[in-house]
Amino acid sequence: MIVLLNLGFTITSTSQAADKIAIVDISSIFQQLPQRETVAKKLEDEFKKRATELQSMERDLKIKMQQLQLNGSNMEPDARISLEKSLIAQRDNLSTKAHAFEQDNRRRQTEERDKILNCIQEAVRIVATKKNYDIVINANAIAYANNAKDITNDVLKQVK
Template identity: 30%
Template structure:
């Protein structure tokens, strides 16, 4: 309860400070759409391609396993009526073996790709943060907000292009 009272008091003080005309006139505020900057970065496409190349052999292996499993399943469905019980059983065992192999290789591969994508995404977000800091410093901004946290802003406050240009310079 005490913590909530402090939070309400701090919010009220911040709100009243922002509403005062003299404070508003002196502040320079910008808005940046981080998602748009991220997607427009040339490094983002390069990283996606490099991750695909890094895991290419494993992806190809999993794709081949999927094709094999599909082939065996279609063959079993198509030829089951004319196959002997022994042949059916062997084909079902092959299908089961492919499924087990897919489970053994597919999920870890997916997790490794996801982990690498997260690592690289975090590096790019760090570059974006540095670019935002640089734009804020050069432009003497007091506050730069994420576009996702703002309900409305005029286009004149959007510094996304400046941030993107700064990110391109750092590459």
């Protein structure tokens, strides 16, 4: 009898706990946010000048390398060596600037993505508090949830 009573309490507490757990699809919310497009445009504008400069440097380097290939055999040895050294320095400079550009671009994208994710996280907290959920799990982190309370649409409304 005591075993059945304990089993009854366990089942009751498990079902009550399930009522206080919700899931949310954060990646879906992230993809649907209009702020994401605004941020992408902002970053594009922020890095446009540097990207254009790098493209110009790359075109210039390619042209000079083609000229060296075409005219190199007709050049004086000293002039050819000087041009080759200049091209190597120019290529190294381009490589350095391209690497810095990539790092800066990646850093800024991460910063902006983190800002959006923080807004989503705050919206999850607000919705969970309003609806009295104790636990909210990212839908992408679970393999299966039967009858789970999905608060994705509520969070999306809160974020927008």
